[in-house]
Amino acid sequence: MEAITGGEPGPVVTEANGQRAVYFLVPAGSTARKAWPAGGTPLNATAGRISYVPIPALSGRTWPLAWRFPPTEPGRFVPALLLLNAASALLG
Template sequence: MCEGSGERWVYFLLAPGAVAAYDWPLGVQRHSGGTRTVTYIGIPALEGNTWPLRWYSVPTATAPHVCAAVRVT
């Protein structure tokens, strides 16, 4: 999903625990359940006007997360 204003962040929803299994490129910020405090990320509704947030690819029942193994390195 992405944010259409401000910094124009792009977010990828990964399955729980998937973030720790990989080394990520410089500049990638991971929001996970590690030792950090709580992190909040806005999640747009699947339908309707949720500007400035929107989905690039809507999750489905069979594919609710992005595959962490397919990443840019």
Template structure:
């Protein structure tokens, strides 16, 4: 069992949907793009990127949880879907800290109370990733 003080929005078992813009905003990236951004976040934060939820089936989405209200401070590019206070009725699945949470899991371990992904750092990485992809295509 973990010794962390978990946020109230992390369920005890399984997974649970939470409305964005209340406890957190979320930035969603698909598949390999999300994994690439997580990899860079991990290397830039000494392995502590903040709460990142991944879907391990289907579209393999990655959700980066940032402080509530902070998503509106940035003009997120196409390919990065913003779930925040300006978005209506967007829900994100949150897995428990441990146990069977399929198809969701914490990419780098469950968060501690008050812990979030740094939105400014995330924004820079997302922009760089999408710019790199555009350069690779052309």
């Protein structure tokens, strides 16, 4: 994704402990009603369910969270279709 987007795929958060999760910030609702491959978990807030994504501060220490790619401008997100295609290619 980094190569395809010229080095700036949009905001991505990594977690340094536990399962070493990677969170791709996408526009609200853009992961709904898409067939995600096994191993990819879209976090959607739906009726009766609340999802959240931990976000580190833009500066300072926030271990175990860190920005792999910090936000570069307001409203800039990882393109959901690009993420879906990359996840499908990597996870099958």
